Amino acid sequence: MVKKIAGVLGATGSVGQRFILLLNEHPDFELKYLGASKRSSGKKYSDAVNWKQTDLLPDFAKDIIVSECDPAYFKGCDVVFSGLDADYAGEIESSFKDNGFAVVSNAKNHRREENVPLIVPIVNIDHLDILPKHDKKGFIVCISNCSTAGLVAPLKPLVEKFGPIDALSTVTMQAISGAGFSPGVPGIDILDNIIPYIGGEEDKMEWETKKILGSISQDQSHIKLLTDDEIKVSAQCNRVAVTDGHTECIALRFQNRPAPSVDQVKQALEEYVCDAYKLGCHSAPKQTIHLLEQNDRPQPRLDRNRDNGYGVSVGRVREDPLLDYKMVVLSHNTVIGAAGAGILIAECLLAKNLI
Numbered sequence: 131m132v133k134k135i136a137g138v139l140g141a142t143g144s145v146g147q148r149f150i151l152l153l154n155e156h157p158d159f160e161l162k163y164l165g166a167s168k169r170s171s172g173k174k175y176s177d178a179v180n181w182k183q184t185d186l187l188p189d190f191a192k193d194i195i196v197s198e199c200d201p202a203y204f205k206g207c208d209v210v211f212s213g214l215d216a217d218y219a220g221e222i223e224s225s226f227k228d229n230g231f232a233v234v235s236n237a238k239n240h241r242r243e244e245n246v247p248l249i250v251p252i253v254n255i256d257h258l259d260i261l262p263k264h265d266k267k268g269f270i271v272c273i274s275n276c277s278t279a280g281l282v283a284p285l286k287p288l289v290e291k292f293g294p295i296d297a298l299s300t301v302t303m304q305a306i307s308g309a310g311f312s313p314g315v316p317g318i319d320i321l322d323n324i325i326p327y328i329g330g331e332e333d334k335m336e337w338e339t340k341k342i343l344g345s346i347s348q349d350q351s352h353i354k355l356l357t358d359d360e361i362k363v364s365a366q367c368n369r370v371a372v373t374d375g376h377t378e379c380i381a382l383r384f385q386n387r388p389a390p391s392v393d394q395v396k397q398a399l400e401e402y403v404c405d406a407y408k409l410g411c412h413s414a415p416k417q418t419i420h421l422l423e424q425n426d427r428p429q430p431r432l433d434r435n436r437d438n439g440y441g442v443s444v445g446r447v448r449e450d451p452l453l454d455y456k457m458v459v460l461s462h463n464t465v466i467g468a469a470g471a472g473i474l475i476a477e478c479l480l481a482k483n484l485i
C-alpha cells in the first residue's frame with residue numbers, strides 16, 4: 131500500500147515528540163512535514179527540539195526542516211496531526227481545515243463544536259461517521275482530554291452490556307508530562323508534593339464524558355450529548371510526581387436495577403474488544419482493557435505501556451457503599467490520551483475511507 135503523507139503541528143512539544151516516536155516506521159503514514167512556532171522554524175528538527183523522551187530521536191526526523199504552521203508549507207499532506215499549544219491551535223487548525231486538510235487535533239479549542247467528533251479511538255469511532263469525505267472538504271477531528279480518555283474506556287463496555295450509568299465520580303492523579311514542556315511543571319513544585327488543581331481539567335472531564343458517550347443525530351450531522359439528567363459526572367484532578375500515565379479512582383452507579391454483579395462487571399471489561407481492533411487498525415490494542423487482579427495494581431511505571439500504551443489498565447474492581455462499583459484506572463496520557471489516540475484515529479479514518 132502507498133503510504134499516506136502526514137504532517138505534525140507543534141512537533142517540538144510533549145505531544146509532538148510522542149507523534150514523532152509513534153510515526154517512526156508506521157505502515158500507513160510517512161511523516162514528511164513538521165511545524166512549530168517562529169522560534170523553531172527554519173531549523174533542522176534535531177536543532178529545534180529539546181528532546182525529552184526516553185527513546186532516542188528517530189533518524190528519519192532529525193534533518194526535517196521545521197516550518198511555521200501555515201497550510202502553504204504542508205501541501206500534499208493527507209493528514210495533519212496537531213499537538214499545538216491551545217493558545218494558538220484554534221485559529222491555525224481552522225486555517226488548515228479551510229484549506230482542505232484533514233486535521234486530527236489534541237487541543238481543546240474545537241472539542242465543543244457539535245459537528246466536530248470528539249474521539250477516544252478505543253471507545254467511539256462510530257462518531258467519525260458524521261465527517262464529510264476528505265476529498266470533498268477539510269475537517270477537524272478532536273482527541274479528548276487525556277484523563278477523560280482513561281475515564282470513558284471502562285465505561286463503554288459497561289454501558290453497552292448493562293445500560294446507562296447515571297452517576298460517576300473520578301479523582302485523578304495526573305502525570306507531569308500532561309502539563310507539556312513549555313514551561314512544564316517546575317521540579318520545585320512537584321517533588322515531594324501533590325498539586326490539587328489543574329486549571330480547566332475538571333470541567334473538561336465532566337463535559338467531554340457526555341459528548342463521548344453521546345450519540346449521532348438522526349440526520350448524521352452532529353453529536354448529541356448525554357444530558358445532565360442522564361448522567362451526573364464529578365471530577366477532582368491532582369498533579370502528582372509521575373512522568374507518564376494518569377491514574378484515576380472512579381466510582382459509578384448504573385441506572386438499571388438490580389445492578390450487575392461484580393463478576394459480570396469484570397467479565398464485561400475483560401471481554402471488550404474495541405471497534406478499531408475489529409477494523410484491523412495497526413495500533414489498536416489487542417486487549418483493550420487489562421483487568422488486573424493484584425490488589426496493588428495498576429501502577430503507572432509497571433502498567434502504562436500495556437499494548438504499547440494503547441491499552442487501559444483497570445484494577446481493584448469492587449463494590450462501593452455510596453454508588454455501585456469503584457475501581458482504579460490507568461491510561462498512558464501521551465499515547466492513548468494524546469498522540470497515540472491521534473494516530474489510531476487516523477488509522478480508523480483510513481479504514482473508513484475518510485482520508
Ligand SMILES: NC(=O)C1=CN([C@@H]2O[C@H](COP(=O)(O)OP(=O)(O)OC[C@H]3O[C@@H](n4cnc5c(N)ncnc54)[C@H](OP(=O)(O)O)[C@@H]3O)[C@@H](O)[C@H]2O)C=CC1
Binds near residue numbers: 168170
Ligand atoms: N501533554 C499531554 O498529555 C496532552 C496535551 N494535550 C494538548 O496538546 C497540545 C500540546 O500540548 P503539549 O505538547 O503538552 O504542549 P507543549 O507546550 O509541550 O508544546 C507546544 C507546541 O506548540 C508550539 N507552539 C507554541 N506557540 C506556537 C505558535 N505561536 N505557533 C505555532 N506553534 C506554536 C510549540 O513550538 P515551539 O517549540 O517552537 O515553541 C510546541 O511545538 C495542547 O493543546 C494540550 O492541551 C492533550 C492531551 C494530553
Ligand SMILES: N[C@@H](CC(=O)OP(=O)(O)O)C(=O)O
Binds near residue numbers: 216237308334463
Ligand atoms: N490537562 C491535561 C493535558 C491537557 O493538555 O489536556 P487538554 O488536551 O484537555 O488541554 C493534563 O494536565 O494532564
